Structure formats: C-alpha cells, structure tokens
Amino acid sequence: MDSRFLDIFNNTKHDIYRLVRIYMRNSYDTDDIVQNVYLKLHKNIYNLNDDDHAKRWLIRVAINECKNQFLSNWVRRVIPLDETLVNEVSFEADDKVWQAVMSLPQKYRIVIYLFYYEEYSTSEIAETLKLKEANVRKQLQRARERLKTILKEAWDNEE
Amino acid sequence: MRNKEILKKSFDKITMPQYLEKNILNMVENKSNKKSIFIKFSTVTAVIAIILTMGITGVFAHSFGLFDFLLANKDVTPEQQELVQQTNLEAIVEGVTFKSREFLFDGNNLYIRVEVKSKENKFVAGDDEVSMINPEKYKAIGVGLLGGEIVHNRADWNYEDDGTLIYIIKAETKSLDGIKIRFAVNDIDEKGNRKSGVAKKGEKSSVQFTELSLVK
Numbered sequence: 001m002d003s004r005f006l007d008i009f010n011n012t013k014h015d016i017y018r019l020v021r022i023y024m025r026n027s028y029d030t031d032d033i034v035q036n037v038y039l040k041l042h043k044n045i046y047n048l049n050d051d052d053h054a055k056r057w058l059i060r061v062a063i064n065e066c067k068n069q070f071l072s073n074w075v076r077r078v079i080p081l082d083e084t085l086v087n088e089v090s091f092e093a094d095d096k097v098w099q100a101v102m103s104l105p106q107k108y109r110i111v112i113y114l115f116y117y118e119e120y121s122t123s124e125i126a127e128t129l130k131l132k133e134a135n136v137r138k139q140l141q142r143a144r145e146r147l148k149t150i151l152k153e154a155w156d157n158e159e
Numbered sequence: 160m161r162n163k164e165i166l167k168k169s170f171d172k173i174t175m176p177q178y179l180e181k182n183i184l185n186m187v188e189n190k191s192n193k194k195s196i197f198i199k200f201s202t203v204t205a206v207i208a209i210i211l212t213m214g215i216t217g218v219f220a221h222s223f224g225l226f227d228f229l230l231a232n233k234d235v236t237p238e239q240q241e242l243v244q245q246t247n248l249e250a251i252v253e254g255v256t257f258k259s260r261e262f263l264f265d266g267n268n269l270y271i272r273v274e275v276k277s278k279e280n281k282f283v284a285g286d287d288e289v290s291m292i293n294p295e296k297y298k299a300i301g302v303g304l305l306g307g308e309i310v311h312n313r314a315d316w317n318y319e320d321d322g323t324l325i326y327i328i329k330a331e332t333k334s335l336d337g338i339k340i341r342f343a344v345n346d347i348d349e350k351g352n353r354k355s356g357v358a359k360k361g362e363k364s365s366v367q368f369t370e371l372s373l374v375k
Contacts, residue, residue, distance in 0.1 A: 005187060013183075017175035028313060031179050038183045097169035116166040144162075156161040 008054045016058050022109050023066040033065045100150040108143035225261045225272040250342050250369045254279030257342035269332050273302050275324040284316045299345040304330040307337035335374050343368035
C-alpha cells in the first residue's frame with residue numbers, strides 16, 4: 001500500500017470519522033461516507049501538497065459527502081427489529097457534553113466542532129462551509145447559547 | 160478555554176472503529192469500491208401470523224424499481240441489469256403488507272426491494288421519524304436480511320406519493336443459501352421509541368415479525 005496514503009490515513013482517520021459522525025449523527029451513514037472520503041483521497045493523493053493540505057482537503061470532501069447524503073431523497077439507516085438488535089453500546093449514552101452537542105441542529109454541530117476541536121478560525125469555517133463569516137459567527141454564538149442552556153454550570157459563560 | 164477543553168475531552172472519545180479502518184484499508188488495497196454498513200442481527204422473541212407465497216412471477220409493477228435505485232447510487236452498471244431476478248415474497252404482519260418482487264445478486268452483494276403498505280395502520284420506517292409523530296397512532300417498520308453467510312446489511316428507504324414505503328435492503332454475501340428476509344412491526348412507546356420486543360409472560364410482544372426464505 002502507498003505509504004503516503006497510510007501516513008495521511010493514520011494521522012486523520014479519527015478526526016474525519018468524528019467530523020462525519022457529528023454531522024450525520026449515526027454510525028451507519030458515517031461508515032459509508034468515511035469510506036467514500038478515503039477512496040477519494042486514494043485517487044487524489046498526489047494532488048495534495050502536504051499533510052496539512054491533505055487534512056483540510058479531507059474535511060471539505062467529508063462535509064460535501066455529508067451534504068450529498070442529506071440531499072438524497074432516500075433515507076439510509078439501519079432499522080433495529082427489536083432492542084436486542086444492533087446499536088452500538090458506547091460511552092455516548094452517559095456523556096452529557098456529547099449528548100448536548102448532538103442535540104444541536106446540524107449547522108451548529110459542525111461549527112462547534114470545527115471551531116473548538118479543529119481550531120479553525122471563523123473565516124476558515126466560512127470558507128470550508130461556503131458561508132459568510134458573519135453567518136458563521138452568528139451560528140457559533142447561537143450554538144454556544146444552546147450549549148449553555150443544556151450544560152448549565154458545566155459551560156463556561158465567560159467566553 | 161474551559162469550554163474548548165470539555166468539548167475536546169468529549170470528542171476525543173469518538174474514534175474510528177477498527178472494523179471500519181480495516182475495511183477502508185482493504186478497499187484501498189484492492190482498489191475496490193465495495194462498501195459496507197453494518198447491522199448485527201440476533202434473536203427476536205416473538206413470532207406471529209404469516210402469509211407466504213413463493214415462486215416466480217413475470218409481472219411486477221412499481222414506480223421506482225430496484226435497478227433504478229442501484230443505478231442512481233452507482234452501485235451497479237447498466238450491464239448488470241440482467242442480474243435482477245424476480246421473486247414473489249409476501250407477508251402480512253399486524254395489518255401491514257410486505258411485498259418483494261425482485262432482487263439482484265452479483266456474487267458478493269444482494270439487493271432486494273420491498274414494498275410496505277397498510278390500510279389498517281399508519282407506519283413509519285426510521286427512528287428519527289418515530290420520535291416526531293404521535294406514537295399511539297403509528298407502528299414502526301423493520302426490514303432486514305439475515306441467515307446464510309450474511310453478517311451485515313443496510314436499509315435505504317423512501318416513501319412514494321401514495322404513502323407506500325419502499326425499502327432497498329443490501330447485504331454482503333457470497334451465497335443465497337439459507338438467506339431469509341425479516342418483516343417486522345413494532346409498537347411505539349409514549350416517548351416515541353420503538354418498544355422492546357421482550358414481552359412479560361402472558362403479554363403480547365410489542366414487536367411482531369415473520370421471516371421468509373429468499374430462495375427455496
């Protein structure tokens with residue numbers, strides 16, 4: 001296997017998975033989309049200058065793939081036939097911060113992730129999401145307000 | 160700074176599962192476009208009425224066919240249309256009629272189209288939809304492939320203008336032997352969640368289902 005692909009994959013796999021998971025909210029769509037994203041990386045790897053460029057490219061591709069999934073009329077999900085079927089058991093049920101973020105509308109979840117986790121500036125988020133920077137700031141502010149309401153004292157109001 | 164820390168701490172717990180990592184590396188290694196989405200099936204606790212007919216029919220009418228879906232999703236090429244086989248699977252569960260008239264098997268993947276209709280009950284497919292409706296008036300539908308060599312499968316669905324629910328179920332398998340399709344109907348609890356299929360002694364289970372063999 002191409003060592004450059006492996007390097008980029010190993011350095012970005014968790015971040016890209018997390019981003020798509022936050023966007024899509026479920027692991028089934030996430031799996032599908034993340035696979036597509038890395039297949040695209042494999043096809044385009046020699047057009048990417050360095051690891052930083054590759055990661056930013058992957059984030060843009062992942063967001064586009066998520067948007068495309070939402071545009072489809074078809075809903076892709078797995079349906080448990082009873083509660084003994086499927087559904088990953090994980091920390092998620094107990095993690096209040098994660099639950100709070102995932103309860104936000106999709107547009108707020110993504111700006112929160114890009115701003116706080118990827119440490120993108122609002123202008124970089126605007127460029128990635130193809131939005132006006134003022135809109136990103138507004139979304140970020142509303143997302144913070146919602147998180148404060150949900151998380152109460154766990155959220156720092158000083159920001 | 161504190162907010163960033165608590166968010167990072169929470170987000171860091173989400174990591175790519177090993178099965179997905181392995182799958183991606185295998186795909187890249189093989190330069191294949193094979194995808195997989197995972198469901199694990201296990202035992203369900205109750206069974207109810209079955210109407211089963213199995214055979215071959217040359218006529219099936221619908222507005223959005225299996226091949227249309229696969230073509231639109233780039234899962235197959237036009238040349239693979241000849242792989243679509245006709246079948247006649249039908250069951251009624253809790254007043255909901257499930258019908259399947261066609262499937263496609265390419266030696267690695269099995270796709271089957273299922274129509275769901277009901278005159279007696281209103282129904283929804285996905286849990287996201289379940290949570291948005293009046294639970295007392297609706298049933299939740301579940302369709303999946305199991306048995307044989309199947310480990311994973313996924314469901315895509317859509318509603319036609321007349322309210323008919325169309326499923327395309329995909330499963331990864333090398334053989335059709337022993338494969339069954341499960342049609343299930345769940346009750347929905349007051350919070351909008353599918354009720355557990357586990358019933359107390361003497362009570363009716365809140366999930367009713369039937370399983371039909373894909374081929375005999």
